[in-house]
Structures are given as structure tokens and as C-alpha cells.
Amino acid sequence: MLRFLLRRVTLIIPTFVGVTFLSFMLIHLVPGDPIEVRVGEHGIAPERLAQLRHEFGLDQPLWQQFLTYEVQLAHGDLGVSVVTRDTVWNEFTTLFPATVELAVCAIIFAMVVGLPLGVIAAVRRGSAFDYGLMGLSVTGASMPIFWWGLMVILVFSVSLGWTPVSGRISDIYFVEPWSGFMLVDCWFADEAGACASAWGHLILPMIVLGTIPLATIARMTRSSMLEVLNEDYIRTARAKGLSVPRVVVVHALRNALIPVVTVIGLSVSSLLGGAILTETIFSWPGVGHWLVESIQRRDYPVLQGGTLLVAVLVILVNLGVDVTYSFLNPRIRR
Amino acid sequence: MALLEIRNLAVEFATARGRFRAVDGVDVTIDEGEILCVVGESGSGKSVSMLAVMGLIAWPGRVTADVMRFAGTDLLGLPSRQRRKLVGKDMAMVFQEPMSSLNPCYPVGWQIAEALRAHNAVAKPKVRDRVVELLDQVGIPAPASRMGAFPHQLSGGMNQRVMIAMAIACNPRLLIADEPTTALDVTIQKQILDLLISLQKQGGMALALITHDMGVVAETAQRVQVMYAGQMVEEQLTDSLFSAPRHPYTAALLDALPERAMGRARLPTIPGVVPGIDDRPSGCLFNPRCRFVQERCLTTPPQLEGPAGARARCHTPLDAAGQPTGVAA
Ligand SMILES: Nc1ncnc2c1ncn2[C@@H]1O[C@H](COP(=O)(O)OP(=O)(O)O)[C@@H](O)[C@H]1O
Ligand SMILES: [Mg+2]
Numbered sequence: 001m002l003r004f005l006l007r008r009v010t011l012i013i014p015t016f017v018g019v020t021f022l023s024f025m026l027i028h029l030v031p032g033d034p035i036e037v038r039v040g041e042h043g044i045a046p047e048r049l050a051q052l053r054h055e056f057g058l059d060q061p062l063w064q065q066f067l068t069y070e071v072q073l074a075h076g077d078l079g080v081s082v083v084t085r086d087t088v089w090n091e092f093t094t095l096f097p098a099t100v101e102l103a104v105c106a107i108i109f110a111m112v113v114g115l116p117l118g119v120i121a122a123v124r125r126g127s128a129f130d131y132g133l134m135g136l137s138v139t140g141a142s143m144p145i146f147w148w149g150l151m152v153i154l155v156f157s158v159s160l161g162w163t164p165v166s167g168r169i170s171d172i173y174f175v176e177p178w179s180g181f182m183l184v185d186c187w188f189a190d191e192a193g194a195c196a197s198a199w200g201h202l203i204l205p206m207i208v209l210g211t212i213p214l215a216t217i218a219r220m221t222r223s224s225m226l227e228v229l230n231e232d233y234i235r236t237a238r239a240k241g242l243s244v245p246r247v248v249v250v251h252a253l254r255n256a257l258i259p260v261v262t263v264i265g266l267s268v269s270s271l272l273g274g275a276i277l278t279e280t281i282f283s284w285p286g287v288g289h290w291l292v293e294s295i296q297r298r299d300y301p302v303l304q305g306g307t308l309l310v311a312v313l314v315i316l317v318n319l320g321v322d323v324t325y326s327f328l329n330p331r332i333r334r
Numbered sequence: 335m336a337l338l339e340i341r342n343l344a345v346e347f348a349t350a351r352g353r354f355r356a357v358d359g360v361d362v363t364i365d366e367g368e369i370l371c372v373v374g375e376s377g378s379g380k381s382v383s384m385l386a387v388m389g390l391i392a393w394p395g396r397v398t399a400d401v402m403r404f405a406g407t408d409l410l411g412l413p414s415r416q417r418r419k420l421v422g423k424d425m426a427m428v429f430q431e432p433m434s435s436l437n438p439c440y441p442v443g444w445q446i447a448e449a450l451r452a453h454n455a456v457a458k459p460k461v462r463d464r465v466v467e468l469l470d471q472v473g474i475p476a477p478a479s480r481m482g483a484f485p486h487q488l489s490g491g492m493n494q495r496v497m498i499a500m501a502i503a504c505n506p507r508l509l510i511a512d513e514p515t516t517a518l519d520v521t522i523q524k525q526i527l528d529l530l531i532s533l534q535k536q537g538g539m540a541l542a543l544i545t546h547d548m549g550v551v552a553e554t555a556q557r558v559q560v561m562y563a564g565q566m567v568e569e570q571l572t573d574s575l576f577s578a579p580r581h582p583y584t585a586a587l588l589d590a591l592p593e594r595a596m597g598r599a600r601l602p603t604i605p606g607v608v609p610g611i612d613d614r615p616s617g618c619l620f621n622p623r624c625r626f627v628q629e630r631c632l633t634t635p636p637q638l639e640g641p642a643g644a645r646a647r648c649h650t651p652l653d654a655a656g657q658p659t660g661v662a663a
Contacts, residue, residue: 236436240500330484
């Protein structure tokens with residue numbers, strides 16, 4: 001187990017270099033640099049522009065800029081935002097809890113709804129419920145997030161006026177940012193109104209971000225359950241005289257979960273992609289929103305550092321998935 | 335009164351080509367403490383008929399019968415909740431594939447304990463002791479330390495012993511063993527069979543042993559039922575079945591035994607295979623493979639006939655000399 005973990009961790013290093021190289025190249029392909037974008041249309045004196053560029057090292061050849069950046073990274077320094085002058089690490093850690101909160105809620109929502117739906121569809125295979133659900137899940141899995149997000153806003157926020165459209169909590173509340181997770185902070189602030197407001201802000205982005213994983217989880221659970229329900233050990237379980245729910249949940253679902261957990265884990269990376277879109281649509285102050293803004297501002301250090309941190313996250317999550325998998329499946333445990 | 339009494343059992347499956355009768359017109363009678371063997375080639379409906387007894391034919395399969403009684407309880411009208419109280423407790427089953435019949439996710443001890451808990455067979459604090467006792471009883475060495483083993487860590491023979499421990503956990507009155515040794519090494523087969531017989535003797539339970547090994551039948555059974563293409567074609571006491579089979583299919587099965595083919599250059603076989611879903615002939619289902627086939631065998635399905643307990647489904651049942659009777663000269 002330990003050797004397996006070590007091997008996986010060492011794999012992170014080449015991934016680092018690759019990710020930084022790609023994000024560096026891509027952002028430099030976009031015309032304009034941070035200074036130009038900041039001065040905007042007014043323009044400033046060419047001497048001042050050159051001086052500022054020199055200050056940020058932007059006048060050096062690209063390869064040299066890249067090398068400098070890599071060396072800086074190797075010292076554990078992610079750099080400083082060109083715009084806010086705050087360190088990238090600081091900004092990331094401030095915003096990250098918001099993204100985690102959204103992503104975790106979305107995946108929990110997807111599991112809580114998707115797993116039972118998939119199980120019921122499998123147990124009642126061929127029924128109207130089964131066909132209806134599978135039709136819906138194809139639709140759900142292929143829904144473009146930005147369109148779906150806008151539709152949801154249009155219906156629930158604009159037409160029905162049930163929920164707010166942006167942010168994490170209403171301006172009238174101030175809760176101590178103690179853990180960074182709004183739901184937790186509101187809970188401890190012990191203000192019912194703040195809690196309700198936080199939930200109201202969270203619910204739509206959570207549903208929008210959770211839709212694709214929900215559809216995938218429901219489909220995977222169904223097909224995995226169908227396979228497992230035909231296994232000999234299910235017949236054995238029924239031959240013991242166990243109740244149907246016990247056979248389905250304890251004997252079938254436990255086995256059916258093994259591939260589903262892998263899918264959930266692997267969908268975390270696409271979930272982060274979805275989070276970027278969702279955060280942008282709902283102005284959710286998280287890492288995705290921050291990264292998109294950094295592109296607009298050509299904030300090179302933020303974009304590169306942020307991308308790198310997200311990549312590390314994906315690697316760690318996948319590692320976690322493998323570990324969980326080995327716990328769920330005794331056959332591969334050593 | 336018989337422990338299990340079934341009359342005219344039929345099991346139908348819905349298939350792409352319409353309904354398929356996997357079992358048709360089977361009668362089963364088992365007395366308390368008796369060993370019954372059910373024999374027949376693969377695909378003859380042995381497993382399906384016993385699964386029907388256990389109530390394990392899943393929808394969309396359909397089970398019908400004229401009579402289906404177990405220990406005085408009518409199984410036909412029994413609500414599934416009541417049925418589940420019998421299954422696993424008073425009647426239990428051991429399956430053909432020990433490696434895939436145990437849940438790979440749980441330790442074997444847990445799986446045996448689950449059978450005990452499901453029927454409150456012993457008081458909660460005693461469950462563990464009872465599991466150890468059961469493992470010991472089925473001949474698993476170091477039972478206390480094997481409780482935590484997962485099925486993939488044990489051999490096929492060991493897993494089959496676990497299956498047997500699970501089946502006898504609640505002291506059933508009827509144990510159904512569906513080809514319990516087919517998937518095992520030859521050396522292990524005898525051990526498992528001996529184990530089943532000794533447990534049957536100790537516990538006084540009835541044993542329905544499905545097998546396609548006539549040698550096993552000769553050694554163990556008091557009575558034999560022969561199945562072919564979903565039908566019961568002959569039933570007899572073991573001794574008389576071996577000395578004077580009445581159905582040509584039984585006779586052919588016996589002729590194929592190596593012990594009986596001494597001195598011949600080549601073992602006789604039964605040509606052809608058991609007809610499946612879409613190649614069932616009209617008339618007697620065995621007619622394409624029968625040595626004594628007559629005109630009416632091709633058109634009229636024979637009924638089970640003969641003295642009770644020694645019936646055969648044949649128009650021209652064989653006499654003691656192995657010759658068909660009632661054939662127009
Ligand atoms: N669930 C099922 N659906 C359709 N056909 C089945 C099903 N189970 C068994 N059968 C068919 O029933 C027949 C009898 O099978 P089985 O009882 O397993 O034979 P065996 O005598 O070898 O145990 C076979 O032709 C098999 O294909
Ligand atoms: Mg079988």
C-alpha cells in the first residue's frame with residue numbers, strides 16, 4: 001500500500017512540469033499582457049509601460065520567463081498576483097473553501113438523489129420508471145452547464161423569485177469567516193436568517209453543478225446493480241430468507257458501489273471544470289470564478305499558480321479514489 | 335405425511351421467442367429424513383425445479399403447481415413474508431458454484447452469522463460461538479481464525495464447506511444440494527459428499543441431492559427421480575432403478591456408466607443433446623434419441639404411469655429384461 005502511494009506521489013512531479021508549461025504557453029498566446037490590460041484604453045507613456053514591464057520581468061524572452069517561473073516554483077513560491085499584489089497562495093486558500101463547499105454539496109446532492117434512483121431503476125428494470133429515468137439521465141448528462149444554469153436562474157430566480165442569483169450570502173448578514181465554509185460558519189453564528197440565506201444562495205448552483213454527476217451516477221448505479229443482481233451470491237442471500245431491501249442494499253449495492261465510486265471519483269475532475277462555469281454563471285466567489293477573472297486580467301501568476309493547484313487537487317482526489325476503492329473491494333486489498 | 339409434496343410443478347420463463355417451460359409436470363415427494371437423488375443431463379430442469387421449491391425463481395419467471403406443501407404448510411398461497419421465514423431456516427440450499435455463491439465483500443463468518451440472525455436461530459451473544467461450531471462441524475480447520483477470511487482467500491472446497499455451514503446453520507428439515515461437487519476437484523468431491531451424508535445422518539434432515547453422477551446415486555440415495563427436458567421421466571427406489579430401469583433414457587444413462595461397460599471397447603453414449611427452447615419435438619420429448627421409438631412416440635406425449643413410487647413417462651416402458659413392453663409385433 002505504502003509503495004503504491006509513493007509511486008503515485010512521485011508521478012506528480014512530471015505532471016507539474018507539464019501543467020505549468022501548458023498553462024504558461026496558453027496564457028502567453030492570448031494577446032496583451034497584464035500591464036496593457038490594466039492601463040486600458042487611456043494608455044500611458046511608452047517609457048512608463050516599458051518600466052513596468054521590466055519590473056515584472058515581462059521584457060525578457062519567453063523561455064527565460066518560463067525558467068524563472070519554474071525555479072521560483074521549485075522554491076515553493078507560487079508568486080504574487082499582478083493585480084492585487086497578494087500572494088497566489090493566499091488568494092487561493094481564501095477562495096478555495098467556497099469551491100469545495102459548492103463541489104461537495106453538488107456531489108452529495110448527486111449521490112443522495114442518483115444512487116437510490118439507479119437502484120430503483122435496476123430493481124424495477126423495464127418499468128415505466130426505468131425508461132423515464134434513463135431518458136432523463138441521457139438528457140441530464142448531455143446538458144451544457146451554462147445553458148442549464150441560465151435556464152434555472154430564469155425560472156427560479158427571475159420568474160418565481162424564489163432564490164437569489166449571485167454570491168454566497170445576502171449582504172445584510174456578516175458571519176465570521178471561521179472555517180470558510182458558509183454553511184458551517186452560519187451554523188456556528190447561530191443565526192437562522194443567515195443559514196437560510198446561505199442555503200438559498202447555494203441551492204441553485206449546487207443543482208446545476210450536480211446535474212451531470214447525478215445523471216452519470218444514476219446510470220452507472222443502474223447498470224452495475226443489474227449486473228450484480230444476477231450474481232450467484234444474490235441467489236444465496238435470498239436463499240437465506242433475507243428481506244428484499246436487505247438483499248438489495250447489503251448484498252447487491254455494496255458490490256455495485258465498487259465501479260460507481262470509481263466513476264464518482266473520476267468525475268471530480270470534470271466537476272472542477274463544471275465548477276468554473278457554474279461559479280461564473282452564479283458569481284460564486286470561488287477558485288473557478290477567480291481563474292476566469294485572471295484570464296481576463298492576464299494575471300499570469302494567478303492563472304498559472306491556480307491551474308497548478310487545481311491539477312494537484314485532481315491528482316490527490318484520484319489517489320483518494322484508488323485508496324477508497326481498495327477498501328471497498330477486499331479482493332484487491334493486500 | 336411427506337415433508338415435501340409437490341404435484342404437477344411447472345416453471346415458465348419469458349424469453350425473446352415467447353414463453354418457455356423449463357419445468358413441466360414434475361412431482362416431488364420427500365419424506366422426513368430421506369435422501370432423494372434427482373438426476374439428468376445439464377439443461378433438464380433439475381436446478382430450476384429445486385429453485386422453485388425454495389421460492390427463488392425471480393420475476394418474470396412463473397411457478398405453478400397443483401399441490402405444493404412443505405411440513406404441512408401450503409406454499410402456493412403463502413405470502414412472501416411467510417415464505418421467507420421458512421426459506422433458509424426449515425429448507426436450505428447449497429449451490430453448484432461455491433466460488434461465486436458467496437458474497438465477495440464480506441467475511442465468511444459474517445455471512446454464516448447473517449443466516450443465524452435472519453431467523454433468530456440463537457441468542458445474539460451466542461452467534462459467534464455457533465459460527466465457530468458450524469465451521470468446525472463442516473470440517474474447516476482452525477475455525478475461529480477462518481471466520482474473518484474472505485471467500486477469495488479460501489479454496490473452492492473450503493468455500494463449499496462454508497456454504498454447507500450456512501445452509502445447516504438453522505438446522506433445516508430439508509437440505510437441497512444442487513450438484514454440490516460438480517465444480518470441485520475430484521479428490522475434494524468425495525469429501526464434500528461424505529460430509530453432506532454424515533450431516534444428514536446426524537441431523538436427521540431430508541436431503542435432496544441433485545447430481546448427474548449415477549455412481550453417486552448408487553452409493554447414497556434411497557430414491558431416485560430422473561429428469562429429462564424439464565419433465566420427470568422416471569421415479570424408483572434406487573435398487574430397482576439400477577436393476578430394472580423402466581424408461582429408455584434411464585437405461586441409456588446407466589449403460590453409459592463405465593462400471594457397466596466392462597469389456598466393451600467403447601463407452602456407449604446417448605446421441606444428441608437435451609432439446610432446448612426451440613427444438614423440442616412433438617410427442618415424447620426423448621423420441622429423437624430413443625432406441626425404441628415407435629409411431630405414437632412421435633405424436634402423443636406419454637403420461638407418467640405405473641405403480642405409485644415407480645412411475646415412468648413412456649409409452650413402452652422397459653421390462654426387467656430391458657425390452658420395451660406393449661409394442662405391437
Ligand atoms: N432465468 C431463466 N430464464 C430462461 N431460461 C432459463 C432460466 N433459468 C434456466 N433456464 C432454462 O431452463 C432449462 C433448465 O435449466 P436448469 O434447471 O438449470 O438445468 P439443470 O438440469 O442443468 O440444472 C435450461 O434450458 C435453461 O436454459
Ligand atoms: Mg443445474
